[in-house]
Amino acid sequence: MKGAQFFLIILIMVILFNPIFSFSQEMRGGKAALSGLIQEALNHNPQIKAARNEWEAALKVVPQAKSLPDPTLSYSYFGQSIETRLGPQRNKFSLSQKFPFFGKLSLKSDIAESAASLFEEQYNAVKADLALKVKKAYFSLYWFDKALKISNEEKEVIQRLAKIAQKKYETGKGNQQDVLKAHLEISRVTDKILLLEQGRRGIVSELNSLLNRSPDASFEEAEELKVPEIGFSLEELYAWAKEFRPELRKARFLIEKNEKGLKLAKKNYFPDFNIMFDYIDIGAGTTTNPNDGRNSWMASIAINIPIWRGKLRASEAEAAIMIEASQEAYKNIENETFSRVNELFFEVKTASEEVNLYKHSLIPQAEQSLKASEVGYLAGKVDFLNLLDSERMLLQIKTGYFKAIADLGKSLAQLERVVGKNLVGV
16 A cells, blocks of 8 residues: 555645746747737737728828819800900910918818827727737636646546545455545546636637637647736826826817817808919901900909808807817716726736735645645545545635636736736836
8 A cells, every 4th residue: 555655645746736837928839929919919800900991091181181172274165256455255264273261271181180190099999909808818718728737637636546546445445435436526527627628619719700810720828927016006007097098098189179170160250262363365356456366364363251150150169069078078088097997906906916815825725735635544534535625625726826817917908908008017
């Protein structure tokens, strides 16, 4: 039995000293790195391409907005000539160009630029949303990989313990009930592995969709994650969110756009100009005047008269109301942002504390408990069921540890999305 005891001790040591896996984003050993997946998603996801195209299309509006309207060229033919002192008028060529009142074109250009900035921030928001989805799916993949690894190790350990229980039963040092309990535990762990594999397939399918890959594409094991340090304050998060969050920046650009719209509405009280040039072809006359048959030209200017003040005042009032509406919308987004920042800040802190609790308290305690059960079992003072319970408790706590790391990563990713800034390493 000394050989069986020694074998059992070695197995227990494998469980106890299995390394507690240490958010690296580098590629090692063919594993999937988070940074690479995010970049791949940003490069290939159709939603990102659509949002960027909308932004680029909005930029093309700016040169259109600041350009003068097309000039008008017209031609007139006199079916019945009009006789003048110098001869009959035969053809008339006219060219006209409209010039908006001073400042209108520049304001229209500024409004178009602000509108393009709205689409730019929408593009940034779509990118941030996609990065968040990839991060959350990646952290889920990380947990499934760790849970599967631990469960497979648990199954191997129980299978070996079952062999030891079988040897003890065969030598009269144990009972058949221990053997049956071991095989029942093996079936339980096998069922858990099947459920974990099914969950991993779902996460892989989600990641493939985000990366614009085939739904059936295989996926590498998630990279090891290093637990990040939380080195920022709530006040810093509020300031960063106000500066960097795409939704708040978009709301500020909307206010800016509406303010320029109000300035343009006030400019409409002033007239626009239309400058015209006419060239008239005159046929030969019947006089001896030296100017006989000489062509003539004419320049003229016209302005519109903005006399319908009711329409103009309504346009101005509309622009003012739009400013007020956009300001209230900004305040609402700001309130929601600060509330979410507050909620996620304490969620991240709690998750970080939970990870530390697992690492520095729960895991060491479970290891000590398993050691005690192992010694008691070898001495015949602890039954096989208690040994299995201790082994199961340690592995459940290790699984919970990696779940806590994944949950911390998800909470931190959501906080980064709300703030609009990478917080790892801050």
